Amino acid sequence: MNTIRWGLVSTARINRRVIPALRQSPRAELVAVASRDLAAAQAYAAEWEIPQAFGSYEAMLQSDGVDAVYISLPNTLHAEWTIYALRHGKHVLCEKPLATSLVEVDAMIAAANETGRVLAEAFMYRHHPQTKLVGEWVQNGRLGDLLSVRATFNFAMGSRNNIRLAPDLGGGSLWDVGVYPVSFAQYVMGGPPQQVFGSQWLGESGVDELFNGQLVYSGGRLGQIASSFRTPYYTMAEVVGTNGRLSLTRPFTALDNPRRQLLFFGPDSDDPVEIPVPDEYLYLGEVEDMHDAILHGQPSYLTLAETRNHVKTVLALYESARTGQVVGV
Numbered sequence: 092m093n094t095i096r097w098g099l100v101s102t103a104r105i106n107r108r109v110i111p112a113l114r115q116s117p118r119a120e121l122v123a124v125a126s127r128d129l130a131a132a133q134a135y136a137a138e139w140e141i142p143q144a145f146g147s148y149e150a151m152l153q154s155d156g157v158d159a160v161y162i163s164l165p166n167t168l169h170a171e172w173t174i175y176a177l178r179h180g181k182h183v184l185c186e187k188p189l190a191t192s193l194v195e196v197d198a199m200i201a202a203a204n205e206t207g208r209v210l211a212e213a214f215m216y217r218h219h220p221q222t223k224l225v226g227e228w229v230q231n232g233r234l235g236d237l238l239s240v241r242a243t244f245n246f247a248m249g250s251r252n253n254i255r256l257a258p259d260l261g262g263g264s265l266w267d268v269g270v271y272p273v274s275f276a277q278y279v280m281g282g283p284p285q286q287v288f289g290s291q292w293l294g295e296s297g298v299d300e301l302f303n304g305q306l307v308y309s310g311g312r313l314g315q316i317a318s319s320f321r322t323p324y325y326t327m328a329e330v331v332g333t334n335g336r337l338s339l340t341r342p343f344t345a346l347d348n349p350r351r352q353l354l355f356f357g358p359d360s361d362d363p364v365e366i367p368v369p370d371e372y373l374y375l376g377e378v379e380d381m382h383d384a385i386l387h388g389q390p391s392y393l394t395l396a397e398t399r400n401h402v403k404t405v406l407a408l409y410e411s412a413r414t415g416q417v418v419g420v
């Protein structure tokens with residue numbers, strides 16, 4: 092086997108970003124799409140030139156014609172369908188956040204271990220060369236001792252008819268886009284924070300539409316994260332060490348935007364040096380990483396331990412925002 096036959100679990104909007112990655116990879120073949128509604132699946136299959144359409148997720152996951160699936164369901168449905176897919180022999184690339192409770196995350200990891208199938212969180216920016224460069228700069232000590240990290244992901248939600256506003260579907264800005272700063276901070280700090288303090292602003296539906304978090308790491312190092320549905324698109328990240336800082340204008344999305352810059356501000360001058368970043372389609376890395384894991388048994392680049400810590404940190408931040416207390420992670 093050198094080609095993976097992929098199926099899409101749902102007709103979600105995000106699929107349109109992942110489909111080009113599947114088409115770009117010589118090791119992928121997009122063979123099927125499933126929807127709760129057969130007519131919707133058929134229309135989607137026609138629009139995207141996908142050979143097979145299924146009128147239920149079960150039907151596609153039970154078929155022998157699919158090796159791996161991409162799960163792009165609302166957050167609270169990730170666990171149920173990931174476990175179902177794994178138990179039916181499929182490898183799973185599941186959208187972020189992997190799940191909204193640690194009980195679910197642990198059940199998903201257990202199902203992957205029991206079935207021997209690959210499971211990975213679809214955190215595309217973690218695979219991009221820009222993110223990997225930041226990791227190299229931190230690890231090889233070019234910033235000196237790392238002291239703090241700051242990151243933000245804001246956008247203005249257009250329609251209010253959105254899964255992101257539904258409490259029962261795992262809505263909320265922290266679950267949706269705040270997970271990027273949480274993940275970035277964990278990546279550069281080399282692990283989750285020891286304790287967190289969160290503050291949120293709840294919208295009409297009861298989910299946080301603004302979230303700010305303070306994170307404390309070992310050695311007293313600090314992190315600050317923010318997310319929002321209520322303010323214009325803005326993403327940033329900054330990694331600060333004793334020898335200088337890295338500043339990213341597009342750390343998470345729109346990495347092909349001409350305004351994307353990775354800048355180094357050194358110790359002696361306020362003039363930044365731009366660090367060149369190789370171009371790569373943002374969603375390609377996560378797909379190729381699945382192929383390496385499935386076809387060659389390589390460990391996933393984004394480990395399930397790292398993913399579990401994303402969820403653990405988010406849950407601690409929400410608990411802190413609810414109780415007004417500092418919460419240990």
Ligand SMILES: NC(=O)c1ccc[n+]([C@@H]2O[C@H](COP(=O)([O-])OP(=O)(O)OC[C@H]3O[C@@H](n4cnc5c(N)ncnc54)[C@H](OP(=O)(O)O)[C@@H]3O)[C@@H](O)[C@H]2O)c1
Pocket residue numbers: 101102103104105106108125126127128131163164165166168186187188213214215254260267
């Ligand atoms: N990595 C990224 O860049 C990125 C970007 C955006 C979103 N995401 C993640 O991708 C996932 C989907 O987000 P999205 O914005 O693409 O979602 P979306 O467009 O609202 O699609 C979600 C899909 O889930 C299916 N679904 C099943 N039960 C549902 C229910 N009760 N309510 C609504 N939909 C239901 C529907 O497909 P059928 O009707 O076909 O069954 C629907 O099309 C989320 O986990 C989100 O965090 C990731």
